[in-house]
Amino acid sequence: MSRIRDFFRRVREERGITGLETAIVLIAFVVVAAVFAFVVLSTGLFSSERGKETVYAGLQKTRGSMSLTGGVIATSDGTQITDLTFGLTLAAGGDAVNLDQTDTNNRTVISYIDSAVTDNDLEYTTTEVVGDLDSLLEAGELAEVTIDLATACATCVVTSNEIFTLEVKPPTGSYLVITRTTPASMAETIVNLN
Numbered sequence: 001m002s003r004i005r006d007f008f009r010r011v012r013e014e015r016g017i018t019g020l021e022t023a024i025v026l027i028a029f030v031v032v033a034a035v036f037a038f039v040v041l042s043t044g045l046f047s048s049e050r051g052k053e054t055v056y057a058g059l060q061k062t063r064g065s066m067s068l069t070g071g072v073i074a075t076s077d078g079t080q081i082t083d084l085t086f087g088l089t090l091a092a093g094g095d096a097v098n099l100d101q102t103d104t105n106n107r108t109v110i111s112y113i114d115s116a117v118t119d120n121d122l123e124y125t126t127t128e129v130v131g132d133l134d135s136l137l138e139a140g141e142l143a144e145v146t147i148d149l150a151t152a153c154a155t156c157v158v159t160s161n162e163i164f165t166l167e168v169k170p171p172t173g174s175y176l177v178i179t180r181t182t183p184a185s186m187a188e189t190i191v192n193l194n
Helices: 002-063
Strands: 066-076 081-090 109-114 125-130 142-148 163-169 176-181 190-193
Touching: 066 176, 081 163, 109 142
Parallel strands: none
Antiparallel strands: 066 081, 066 190, 081 142, 109 163, 125 142, 163 176
């Protein structure tokens, strides 16, 4: 009987300890859950911020884009192309592009590439056909770009059946790549390279 009394006495004495242990375990679960929730929320906020930065970087890259308006017109001396002329406008929603060659820090650069020659900085002239006659290509304006190959690139010899590429690189935004093939005959003085 004394064993039974000892057993019941011990069971009664352990009720308080069991409740305390349960409370400690419950508090530990709450703390762990709070830390886990904080980590999940912080990671989610960080990743959404990085996603936003990526979207803004992509928008910045495309906002300065230009587009070709009309064809590329070549002037020929009968054997090779001497001049290239094409029109530029801004793409929808694009930022203004500086076409002033005298501005060495923030200007548009035109490169010439063919199978034999690469020239990364051609001299060119611009004429605003539609616009306020400044050196910035802005929304709603049309600029005509002319490249005199004889003076801008002495090694650029563009004859018949030749593929060449012009890259128009604004200070910010994406490049405009123009690839054309010359005709089989250079007999015409003015050639439309569509």
